[in-house]
Amino acid sequence: MQIRDYTDADWAGIWPFFDEIVADGETYALPQGLTSERARADWVGAPPRGTFVAVDEAGTVLGTATCGPNRPGAGSHVATASFMVSPAARGRGVGRALGEHVLAWARGQGFLAMQFNAVVETNGPAVALWQSLGFAVVGTVPQAFDHPEHGYVGLHVMHRFL
Numbered sequence: 001m002q003i004r005d006y007t008d009a010d011w012a013g014i015w016p017f018f019d020e021i022v023a024d025g026e027t028y029a030l031p032q033g034l035t036s037e038r039a040r041a042d043w044v045g046a047p048p049r050g051t052f053v054a055v056d057e058a059g060t061v062l063g064t065a066t067c068g069p070n071r072p073g074a075g076s077h078v079a080t081a082s083f084m085v086s087p088a089a090r091g092r093g094v095g096r097a098l099g100e101h102v103l104a105w106a107r108g109q110g111f112l113a114m115q116f117n118a119v120v121e122t123n124g125p126a127v128a129l130w131q132s133l134g135f136a137v138v139g140t141v142p143q144a145f146d147h148p149e150h151g152y153v154g155l156h157v158m159h160r161f162l
Helices: 008-024 036-043 094-108 124-132
Strands: 002-005 050-055 061-069 078-085 113-120 136-147 151-161
Touching: 002 094, 008 036, 008 050, 008 061, 008 078, 050 094, 061 094, 078 094, 094 113, 094 124, 113 124, 113 136, 124 136, 124 151
Parallel strands: 078 113
Antiparallel strands: 002 050, 050 061, 061 078, 113 151, 136 151
16 A cells, blocks of 8 residues: 555545545535535645545555644644545555554644544544544544434544644
């Protein structure tokens, strides 16, 4: 697996699993029915943001991450990031590889910390992954996410210094 910068040609490989993950409604508080164009505009950012893909030896996109300042101005020294892994590639270390890459990238860009604003508390694999990479749950917003199976559940705010 290789982690590299996103190119416009990668969107065709990202969009099918992006759309599937949003439609599942279990991990992202994004509106249903996003068009491919709107989703790409929201996911792929211009500097100071970075967008990355994990690809296999055949060039198939396995996952993607986007990272940049959590807030503008006085909050711009703290990064945030979002990740999506193709359901077909889960359990292969793609999320961990993307997470490690994004942490290194953010450190190299001069960010002092990283904060995730909305990790769904019922997403055990994601919570465990981020904790294994040094993140701590610094708070949970109760009933902030309407999960299709569990109903209203909390959203963790997770943080770590770089």
